[in-house]
Structures are given as structure tokens and as C-alpha cells.
Amino acid sequence: MARLPRALGHRWPTLLALALALATFVDGLPPAPLLAGLLVVMPVCYLIFGAFRRELGRPGVLVLQLAGLLGFAAVALTALAVDDTLGFRLLAVGWLAHAVWDFVHHRTGKVVPRAWSEWCCVVDASGALAMLLLA
Numbered sequence: 236m237a238r239l240p241r242a243l244g245h246r247w248p249t250l251l252a253l254a255l256a257l258a259t260f261v262d263g264l265p266p267a268p269l270l271a272g273l274l275v276v277m278p279v280c281y282l283i284f285g286a287f288r289r290e291l292g293r294p295g296v297l298v299l300q301l302a303g304l305l306g307f308a309a310v311a312l313t314a315l316a317v318d319d320t321l322g323f324r325l326l327a328v329g330w331l332a333h334a335v336w337d338f339v340h341h342r343t344g345k346v347v348p349r350a351w352s353e354w355c356c357v358v359d360a361s362g363a364l365a366m367l368l369l370a
Contacts, residue, residue: 248350252357260365267322270366271311274329277355278304281340284347296346303336323370327363334359 259265282300285291291300310329314322337356341349 246353248354249357252354253361256358256361256365259362260369264323264366264369267315267319267326270323270326270330270362271315274311274314274326274333275304275308277333277359278307278336280351280355281346284351288346290346300346307333320370323366327366327370330359330363330366334363 264270278300282291282304285296285300291297307329310325310332314325314329316322317325334356337352337359340346341352341356347355
């Protein structure tokens with residue numbers, strides 16, 4: 236029985252992420268421009284963390300992070316240019332792709348702290364699921 240509190244304590248980023256996702260989507264879908272904006276802000280956070288942690292100077296890291304930013308921004312802009320149903324589906328795909336991005340960063344332990352990538356992965360995956368279910 237003592238394992239459960241320890242396990243839950245170890246997964247605090249996941250618990251916070253689930254709480255945030257629930258609070259965000261409990262009363263329906265937020266506006267598409269907000270969700271698209273968040274899809275662009277997510278990789279910007281990685282660049283900020285990478286700069287503070289001095290990881291962007293390693294070979295290829297900055298280029299990869301900038302490519303991610305451009306890719307996620309392209310999905311966000313495309314989602315805003317199409318009809319709402321397709322737009323929310325594109326945003327869900329973008330958020331799910333960012334969850335994979337988070338998972339890879341969590342496994343490698345590079346660029347961002349593991350707690351951040353865990354939290355972001357759960358927020359992104361939960362948000363993507365909510366968008367698919369509610370759109």
C-alpha cells in the first residue's frame with residue numbers, strides 16, 4: 236500500500252497534466268485560434284529551455300528544434316485556414332505529434348527537464364483526444 240503514494244508522487248507531472256486537460260476541455264472545445272496558438276507556443280518553450288540549459292549549441296539540436304517549430308506552426312496555420320471540423324482534426328494531429336516529440340525528449344533526457352516533457356506529453360495527448368472526441 237505504501238507504493239501507491241510513492242508512485243503517485245513520482246508521477247506528479249502526469250497528475251498536473253491530467254488536471255489541466257480536464258479543466259481546459261470539460262466544458263467543450265476552446266476556440267481553434269487558442270489551440271493553434273498553443274501548438275506554436277509548445278516548441279517555443281523547448282527553445283527557451285534549451286537556451287537556458289545550454290543544449291542548443293550541440294550539433295544539430297538548434298536546427299531540429301527550429302524545424303519542429305516550423306512544422307508545428309505550419310500545422311497550426313493550416314488548421315486555421317480550413318473549416319472548423321477539419322481544423323480541429325488537424326490540430327489534434329498536431330497536438331498528438333507534439334506528444335510524440337515530448338516522449339522522445341523524455342526518453343533522451345535532452346533539451347527540456349524530464350518533468351516538463353512528461354507533463355507536456357500528457358497534456359498534448361489528452362488535448363488531442365479531447366479534440367477528436369469533441370469536434
